[in-house]
Amino acid sequence: xxxxxxxxxxxxxxxxxxxxxxxxxxxxxxxxxxxxxxxxxxxxxxxxxxxxxxxxxxxxxxxxxxxxxxxxxxxxxxxxxxxxxxxxxxxxxxxxxxxxxxxxxxxxxxxxxxxxxxxxxxxxxxxxxxxxxxxxxxxxxxxxxxxxxxxxxxxxxxxxxxxxxxxxxxxxxxxxxxxxxxxxxxxxxxxxxxxxxxxxxxxxxxxxxxxxxxxxxxxxxxxxxxxxxxxxxxxxxxxxxxxxxxxxxxxxxxxxxxxxxxxxxxxxxxxxxxxxxxxxxxxxxxxxxxxxxxxxxxxxxxxxxxxxxxxxx
Amino acid sequence: xxxxxxxxxxxxxxxxxxxxxxxxxxxxxxxxxxxxxxxxxxxxxxxxxxxxxxxxxxxxxxxxxxxxxxxxxxxxxxxxxxxxxxxxxxxxxxxxxxxxxxxxxxxxxxxxxxxxxxxxxxxxxxxxxxxxxxxxxxxxxxxxxxxxxxxxxxxxxxxxxxxxxxxxxxxxxxxxxxxxxxxxxxxxxxxxxxxxxxxxxxxxxxxxxxxxxxxxxxxxxxxxxxxxxxxxxxxxxxxxxxxxxxxxxxxxxxxxxxxxxxxxxxxxxxxxxxxxxxxxxxxxxxxxxxxxxxxxxxxxxxxxxxx
Numbered sequence: 061x062x063x064x065x066x067x068x069x070x071x072x073x074x075x076x077x078x079x080x081x082x083x084x085x086x087x088x089x090x091x092x093x094x095x096x097x098x099x100x101x102x103x104x105x106x107x108x109x110x111x112x113x114x115x116x117x118x119x120x121x122x123x124x125x126x127x128x129x130x131x132x133x134x135x136x137x138x139x140x141x142x143x144x145x146x147x148x149x150x151x152x153x154x155x156x157x158x159x160x161x162x163x164x165x166x167x168x169x170x171x172x173x174x175x176x177x178x179x180x181x182x183x184x185x186x187x188x189x190x191x192x193x194x195x196x197x198x199x200x201x202x203x204x205x206x207x208x209x210x211x212x213x214x215x216x217x218x219x220x221x222x223x224x225x226x227x228x229x230x231x232x233x234x235x236x237x238x239x240x241x242x243x244x245x246x247x248x249x250x251x252x253x254x255x256x257x258x259x260x261x262x263x264x265x266x267x268x269x270x271x272x273x274x275x276x277x278x279x280x281x282x283x284x285x286x287x288x289x290x291x292x293x294x295x296x297x298x299x300x301x302x303x304x305x306x307x308x309x310x311x312x313x314x315x316x317x318x319x320x321x322x323x324x325x326x327x328x329x330x331x332x333x334x335x336x337x338x339x340x341x342x343x344x345x346x347x348x349x350x351x352x353x354x355x356x357x358x359x360x361x362x363x364x365x366x367x368x369x370x371x372x373x
Numbered sequence: 374x375x376x377x378x379x380x381x382x383x384x385x386x387x388x389x390x391x392x393x394x395x396x397x398x399x400x401x402x403x404x405x406x407x408x409x410x411x412x413x414x415x416x417x418x419x420x421x422x423x424x425x426x427x428x429x430x431x432x433x434x435x436x437x438x439x440x441x442x443x444x445x446x447x448x449x450x451x452x453x454x455x456x457x458x459x460x461x462x463x464x465x466x467x468x469x470x471x472x473x474x475x476x477x478x479x480x481x482x483x484x485x486x487x488x489x490x491x492x493x494x495x496x497x498x499x500x501x502x503x504x505x506x507x508x509x510x511x512x513x514x515x516x517x518x519x520x521x522x523x524x525x526x527x528x529x530x531x532x533x534x535x536x537x538x539x540x541x542x543x544x545x546x547x548x549x550x551x552x553x554x555x556x557x558x559x560x561x562x563x564x565x566x567x568x569x570x571x572x573x574x575x576x577x578x579x580x581x582x583x584x585x586x587x588x589x590x591x592x593x594x595x596x597x598x599x600x601x602x603x604x605x606x607x608x609x610x611x612x613x614x615x616x617x618x619x620x621x622x623x624x625x626x627x628x629x630x631x632x633x634x635x636x637x638x639x640x641x642x643x644x645x646x647x648x649x650x651x652x653x654x655x656x657x658x659x660x661x662x663x664x665x666x667x668x669x670x671x672x673x674x675x676x677x678x679x680x
Contacts, residue, residue, distance in 0.1 A: 089505025095492040099552035107526035193612030305614040
């Protein structure tokens with residue numbers, strides 16, 4: 061299959077060529093990056109312009125476009141389901157991201173201990189994070205089953221009648237959060253690398269100065285790990301706002317839209333109700349929401365992220 | 374706050390334990406050496422490992438149960454008579470059988486691994502090694518596009534493929550990967566930048582062109598990083614759901630991810646069969662990760678920690 065486009069090996073420089081080296085480098089450079097240039101022009105720049113244009117219209121993409129200005133955006137303002145999807149996604153993100161950081165960090169601290177069979181333990185905690193997508197959703201659908209699922213069976217064993225999880229408006233999102241936490245072992249590796257990069261003399265110096273374990277943890281371990289925490293925070297917020305597969309596979313937004321996430325709502329409006337104009341507007345608002353939170357985190361990072369290599373002012 | 378003057382590389386340290394002092398807060402840091410602390414440590418470790426592994430164990434156990442035992446309480450972990458037929462029945466019961474879905478998914482995944490490794494390395498080489506007009510500006514644009522959620526461009530790209538009449542073919546799932554993406558270019562470019570340019574210069578004096586330097590010098594040196602990209606491409610394409618959901622609807626074109634969910638809806642009374650097929654779908658993922666674990670982990674560490 062010849063899908064690859066626009067990439068020809070740049071001409072071998074010919075010593076007697078009339079072109080200067082600089083011109084040749086310019087041509088070679090653009091040839092090398094041409095796959096991404098094509099990607100940018102077709103799949104990003106053109107698509108974004110088109111998507112924004114579509115968001116100003118009412119269209120099913122087949123019978124034509126009716127320009128309605130900012131109509132889709134004002135409609136969203138009064139659309140209860142849009143607001144619901146926003147709150148559901150925000151709830152999911154801001155409950156899952158901090159808890160999963162705490163869980164991964166806790167596992168990393170455990171793994172950083174001198175323990176027998178370290179490789180085995182690490183694999184046991186890491187393995188679930190490798191399992192993704194539909195497989196994990198189908199499995200967790202049964203794990204969270206109120207009647208015979210693992211979690212409620214476990215709760216019953218200690219005398220608690222578990223909630224109805226995905227069948228309950230109140231407990232469906234927490235169910236998805238548990239599912240997300242199951243993959244916390246993935247980030248554990250990053251924290252482990254971070255922990256092992258902390259120079260031992262730091263701890264020794266602190267100990268000589270009389271700092272106890274808690275103080276060393278609070279004032280050495282945590283600050284030294286902030287770059288890793290920052291990276292995870294950013295990546296996880298962006299990813300969690302785009303949650304789709306699990307929700308689509310397991311609840312399709314239900315019960316009573318309690319798990320209607322923003323991407324699911326975009327999919328529903330576009331590919332199920334054929335309101336592509338409105339769906340485009342929803343996608344742009346999701347983009348703005350993600351950008352807003354990204355900027356907030358990046359701005360705040362100056363206050364709490366500690367870079368050891370940085371010169372102190 | 375305690376600070377140390379010298380910079381050091383967080384990323385280069387191998388994943389081995391290092392001795393740190395401190396015993397009073399055994400689970401916060403430091404090495405627990407003594408009786409009660411160590412018992413507590415292992416208790417926490419085992420409890421956590423059990424919680425993390427139980428869902429997978431449950432899946433394996435359920436996949437060889439007769440339907441009736443699924444609902445048994447307390448949970449029957451080892452069925453008295455393992456029902457291996459679940460695998461065969463489920464595989465052949467689907468229409469078309471799972472063989473078709475696996476053939477489709479393997480084809481898409483392999484094509485995309487090749488396409489992504491080739492295109493990402495070419496582009497990353499261009500940004501890392503060649504000085505050309507506008508390079509830094511274009512690279513900044515590339516970094517900025519990493520923030521864009523794919524949902525924004527989903528509808529126009531869908532329209533594009535439907536106008537070309539290529540919905541229900543694999544083209545919409547394969548072609549974009551052959552045009553690389555910002556994340557992989559960034560990752561590989563960082564890697565190429567870390568390779569000394571002396572080799573390039575020597576090769577250029579000998580009359581080698583850029584493509585020769587790319588294919589003969591940098592590519593062989595970059596194989597660990599290319600491995601990381603290949604594994605990530607494998608995981609993404611094997612699990613991709615939204616793409617196939619939008620573009621593929623004919624039964625003989627479906628991928629494993631889509632077929633699994635359909636199977637579950639159609640066979641909801643046969644939970645063991647669904648679990649059997651889910652488990653089979655996980656085997657390649659687990660295998661690839663097992664074989665490539667060391668390199669893969671190293672790779673996330675290279676690309677990850679610096680943020």
